Amino acid sequence: MSAGLRGKACVVAVAESDLGEVGPHLSAADLMAQALDRALAECGLTKVDVDGLFSSSAYYQMASVEPAEYLGVRPRYTDSTTLGGSSFVSHLLHAAVALDQGACDVAAILYGSTQRSDSGRLVSTANWLPYERPYEPRMPVSMYAMVAQRHMHEFGTTREQLAEVAIQARRWAQLNPKAFARDPLTMEEVLGARVISEPFTSRDCCLVTDGGGAVIVTRPDRARDLERKPVYLLGAGEAHWHRHISQMPELTTTAATESGERAFEMAGLRPPDIDVFELYDAFTISPIIFLEDLGLCAKGEGGPFTSDGNIGPGGKCPVNTNGGGLSYCHPGMYGIFTIIEAVRQVRGECGERQVDGARVALAHGSGGVFSTQVTSIFGGPETV
């Protein structure tokens, strides 16, 4: 795949559905319809133009088929790839391949979930490993907690450094009117919150919200006629090494090392070239490990790196500028929202939270228990 797909696909529209708590009578498909409608309005296409459909869902076994029926879309290219929360970043890579091959002309990536209105019950199709289930780890928080514990042991990462990730996410969220949690968050609140699975308190864990998203991808020739400045996919890569936590080779290194390398290679860029990072933060340990695995700092230095003021507003390495899964929204799976924010940052339309001069943005999705890793890199027309 290498450099072959660089600049061959571009995102021409992104949109969220209503977020937060939408109420008891809306479905996941309703939210996908709402998000797609808004995305189509943004770029001036209609649903008749959509001939490639991509979705993943904990609600619908045939994830791309359910919204297609609802929307009245009859795709000639369809993809229900399910990798957990990273699925949508994977869909982007798969869409770029399909577009490049002419298998479709306009791809829509869709997601919706009413997890919060469903009483916070984690709607999950996760299969349990019989060799893990009897020990009753709380899925998935205990698995991430065990990663954090090992990271603390090997590298001296501190409880406060983990908390700093949540605090900086909240600082970003305070700049995002759409963020779910915008009250100031202090170190004392994070450390003093209810313990869920040691070392995590409830403030180390992502939100439970409703929400949906839509991303529309096409080829540059088609994008030129549309209303919005296209944002180009410069690089993308995916990798997975395990499904279950007891099968993860070493708990402190993820397959993001490979997905990142593949994305950077395709883009012809290096980690310091990235202006803004959207890193799937289901738990506070996640951005720490992804910054290491994506090459922003050395292995083991993610803790000090995140607590030295680098990742928050005004930092030299802005991370999760929308407030992330920790403070903006996390409806079961968050991956599509990393793309939405990366694209908006490159367009320069993020208002108070806009990173000055952001030309290149990275969106990284993670799924399962650090299992599936997908990295994507975006830039404006001047970067192609």
Place this chain on the structure above:
Amino acid sequence: MADGNAIQPPLKAYEDALGKGEIIYQACGDCGHVAFYPRLVCPECGSTNVEYRPSAGKGEVYTRTVVHSRDRDPYNVVLIDMDEGFRIMSTVEDAPNDDVQIGMRVELKTVYPVEDANAKAGRLPKHVFKPESS
């Protein structure tokens, strides 16, 4: 399964061994790779020439967490690096949760049969560990 006739279903082999108070792991007859859980192939080289061996039941805590739940007392969940070179999830009894830390030496304590296991946890037999006796 080397005879190529009747294959030994891996999960059944694991459960049967637990019934005898043993944890089995997989060793590859071709490349020597050690793995857990038992499978029909070696995840290293792909060979079907694999055998299931009983473990001596000793190892070291690789990582841990303590789950705090509203309906029961806090309990630990650990990953253990076994001396034979494979890793499993389990829990450590006979020690306060705060003492169950990374690097702790542990040994197999017992296996709780299916009927004692928490139904919510899938009604599977469950091995538990304790601090290694010196």
